[in-house]
Every structure is written in C-alpha cells, then in structure tokens.
Amino acid sequence: MALRDSLNAIGIPSVYTLATNRETFEKAFQSRLKESVNHFNAIPMVHLCMHGDGDGQGIYLTDGTLIKWFDLRNLLMFHQEPLYLCMASCYGINAQSMANAYDSAFEFLVGNTDKVLPSDVTVAYLAFYNHIFYKNATVEQAVEAMRAASGDRNFDYKIGDEIRNVCISLLLLQEYAQKNYTRSSGSPYRIAKM
Numbered sequence: 485m486a487l488r489d490s491l492n493a494i495g496i497p498s499v500y501t502l503a504t505n506r507e508t509f510e511k512a513f514q515s516r517l518k519e520s521v522n523h524f525n526a527i528p529m530v531h532l533c534m535h536g537d538g539d540g541q542g543i544y545l546t547d548g549t550l551i552k553w554f555d556l557r558n559l560l561m562f563h564q565e566p567l568y569l570c571m572a573s574c575y576g577i578n579a580q581s582m583a584n585a586y587d588s589a590f591e592f593l594v595g596n597t598d599k600v601l602p603s604d605v606t607v608a609y610l611a612f613y614n615h616i617f618y619k620n621a622t623v624e625q626a627v628e629a630m631r632a633a634s635g636d637r638n639f640d641y642k643i644g645d646e647i648r649n650v651c652i653s654l655l656l657l658q659e660y661a662q663k664n665y666t667r668s669s670g671s672p673y674r675i676a677k678m
Contacts, residue, residue, distance in 0.1 A: 486606045487533070487572070494610075496617050497524055498531075504546035513559040521565065527591075529568040529616075530560070531609070536573035538599075540581065543573055557582035557589045570612070571595035572605045580642045588644025592623050594630075597638045608634035 488500045499520040503509040521528050535544040542552040556579070560567055569590040571579050576595025583589055594612065596605075611633035615621035621629065623641050630639040 487531070487609055490606070490610050491613060494614065494618075496613050497526075499523075506545065506549050506551070509545055509549075509551065510559060513562060517563055521563075527566055527568065528563070529570060529613075531570040531572060532576075533572040533605070536571070536575035536578065536596075538575055540575065540578045543571075543576075543579075553579060553581045560589045561587070566591045569593045570609060572609055574599045576600075577640050577642065580647055583642075583644050583647035588648045590644045592644060593642045594623070594627060595640065596636065597640055600636060600638065604634040604636045608636065608639055 488498055491498045499516070501508075501512045501516050503512045517528060517530070532543065534546075537543065537550065542550050542556065544550055560569070560582070567590050569579060569592070571577070571594065574596065575598065577593065577597045579590075579593055579595060608630035611629040612626045615626035615629045616623075619625075623643075627639055627641045631637050
C-alpha cells in the first residue's frame with residue numbers, strides 16, 4: 485500500500501485490489517482489471533505484490549495459496565490485451581517461464597532475480613514508474629533507475645517477444661535435430677545422409 489499511496493501522491497493513476505485468496509485473485513483478473521483498463525483507456529501495468537517462490541514454481545497469496553506460473557499465465561491470457569507485468573516479489577523475474585513459442589503472456593516483465601527487501605521493492609518501483617510516466621524512459625532506463633534507487637542490482641526485465649523468439653528458435657533447432665540426426669549404436673548421434 486505504500487507504493488499505491490506514493491503513486492497517488494505523484495499523480496500516477498492506479499487501482500488497488502486486495503486479493504488474499506484464489507477466488508479474489510481470479511476475480512481481480514477476470515473483472516476488476518477489465519473495468520480499470522476501460523476506465524483509464526490505457527494499456528494495463530499489472531503490479532503484483534506478493535511472496536515469490538524460491539523454487540521457481542510461482543507466487544503465494546496471503547492465505548498461503550500457491551499460484552503457479554501456468555495459472556497466472558491463464559489469468560493474464562484471459563485479458564487478451566498486451567500487459568506490462570511488474571512482479572514486486574522475491575524471484576519475480578521467474579514469471580518469464582509463462583512465455584512460450586506461441587505467445588508471451590506479457591509485453592514486458594520487471595522483477596527481481598533473488599530475495600528482495602520490501603523497502604527496496606517500494607523505492608525501486610516508485611523510481612520505475614516515475615521514469616516511465618514522467619521521464620519518458622525506456623524500460624531498460626527505468627530498471628536501471630530501480631537499481632540505483634534501491635541499491636539492489638538484482639532488478640531486471642524481460643521482453644515477452646524476445647523470450648517467445650528464443651522459444652521458437654529452440655523448437656526449430658529440435659525439429660532440425662530430429663530430421664538430420666539418427667541414433668546409432670556406435671555413437672549417440674550421427675548426421676543422416678541427405
């Protein structure tokens with residue numbers, strides 16, 4: 485709530501939704517997000533402030549429910565519009581696992597690669613939003629401002645289409661390998677004759 489109050493103080497429009505369990509979390513994405521986007525007529529910047537999972541499985545709600553990345557991905561895809569996702573949680577950058585070769589689930593993702601202090605999260609994201617809204621900064625510049633403001637170099641960003649392109653490249657490499665390599669008893673793989 486400190487970030488919400490700070491954003492309001494500097495005039496950045498935001499909508500706060502408290503979602504403490506799976507039902508209220510899903511409702512926030514299925515109705516509240518759409519209402520907010522329509523109200524502001526803007527591309528949404530979804531800011532999730534919750535506990536991250538060090539094992540890379542997902543995020544935890546207040547009641548202890550684990551929301552796996554796949555489940556969050558489905559909620560984001562329900563919106564059917566480009567989303568900018570900010571993960572104010574430990575290991576938030578792990579949300580990049582939601583992107584695949586078919587779609588990325590987000591335009592860009594901002595998060596931390598490690599554990600992060602709540603005070604650093606608040607200061608960092610205030611710097612991020614200030615740079616995006618008032619300084620016409622790129623995401624890269626805004627993330628650098630996050631690092632400088634918080635003193636935490638673990639804030640990072642990922643671009644959904646770049647992750648998608650890497651996934652496509654990996655699929656193409658796998659397809660190529662399957663077509664051009666055959667298993668033999670003498671060596672694990674050899675090039676097939678063309």
